[in-house]
Amino acid sequence: MQEQSIGAMLAAARQAAGLTVAQVSAATMVRESIIQALEQDDVEQGGGAFYARGHVRAVAKAVGLDPEATVHLFDQQHGGAPRPMPASAVFQADRKIHLPERRGPNWTMALGVALAVAVVFGMLRVLGGASDHVRTGDMHAASARPSVPPNTPITETPRPKPSKTAGKNMVTVRMKAKRSSYVNVHDAKGRKLFAGTLKAGKTSTWRAADRVDVLIADAGAVTVHVNGKRVRGLGGSGEVVRRSFLPPKPQSR
Template sequence: MSIGETLARERERAGLTITEVSLRTRVRETVVSGIEHDDFTTCGGNFYARGHIRSIARVIGIDPEPLVREFDEAHGGAPQPVSAVAAFEPETSVPLRERRSPNWTAAMALALVLVVGYGIFHVLSGGGGEHHAAQQVAGTPAAPAPSTPAPRPSTPTPKATPHKGVQIKLKARRATWVDVRGDKGRSLFTGTLAAGSTRAWSARKVISIVIGNGGGVRVIVNGRDIGAPGASGNVLTMRFTPSDPKPQDTQSA
């Protein structure tokens, strides 16, 4: 029995129509119907065809992996992780802003100049020393003028430093294919996360992730849960550094 025949038979057993499957998977009815007739030309390529097969299989309640393997055998094998990153990362990389630490040396030098300048001004402005000495000889010594303390330079409050390194954790709500890469594109993991499983990775500067099903995982960046990054069936590429997550990265559960 072919892939399309298997999906059509199991959909009917589940009591679902093509329209209902389309609404639940967000895959167009024409694409669902074509897949059930083993026509994958409307999927937009083998990569998307695999994602549609997985989405449809999960909705009708069967294991998608045997069908995906059958598809790979008939269409040239599984995709290479490197080509997936090369295809998605340049177009959807998350822009990052550079953070600079405050220049403490310049601040302290400016404060020192102000203190020295104030001291010189104070000395030059007290030129009535001879008149003050004459008062001491002629009569009662004048009370000494109160000294004015030199102002202390204010110490700026240091800004929060970025997190040391990058720490990423994925919690799979549904079985989801992911590709995780660290510094200089080094592969950290490529494969399918089983539903209910949790995996974590770390790197010094950057971690890039390709997620085959954006609604199938929760993403935790440097200890902060940003939720599911996209809708079910969507393929996403994300990139994180020690300064992430940004406020706009947080998604609802």
């Protein structure tokens, strides 16, 4: 099966978020006709691929997808990012540039500058010698051992012991792609763990505390194991799925 197109991904994410085209248009200031064209992979109606990149970024953010990863996937499916305009197209090559005529050296000014530099250098050497003595004295004073009252026991700050509960609230998610699919992974605090296309045959593992939130653009393209157990009934082919996974429950004794 072919990789899911950007238009199908945007449409699926919008429907999964429960948004209409009119609501996305109001949130992004992108016309409804352009959003409908993007969902049908028509980039010419909005002015071509150059302008479509900005529309894709805005719509992806509104429907809950990662804007940068979605634009990167858009560039892959439409021949790469637009090339920057060369400087030769902005500046005219035949325009003549008039440079001022070079005059002979001003020896009087050069002599004055050299004399000023010599005076400043001499002052710096004098001041530098005094500062060296000051720094040396400070260094000797700092190297002396602090006085300790007699019969005072020397105690060390105890190191904190590792918590026995560390690792019990961790969630481990391992995902393998049977075919390429867009995947977005966040932890319980909303920090991004991964956002992009998981290529066919690749396997990735993420580990976070308390909870791992996952968005999969094509649930039928991947297999997921959480805390070592495979997740069954994740979703069908081409189905956009949002799931949250929690730490394993403690076993009763």
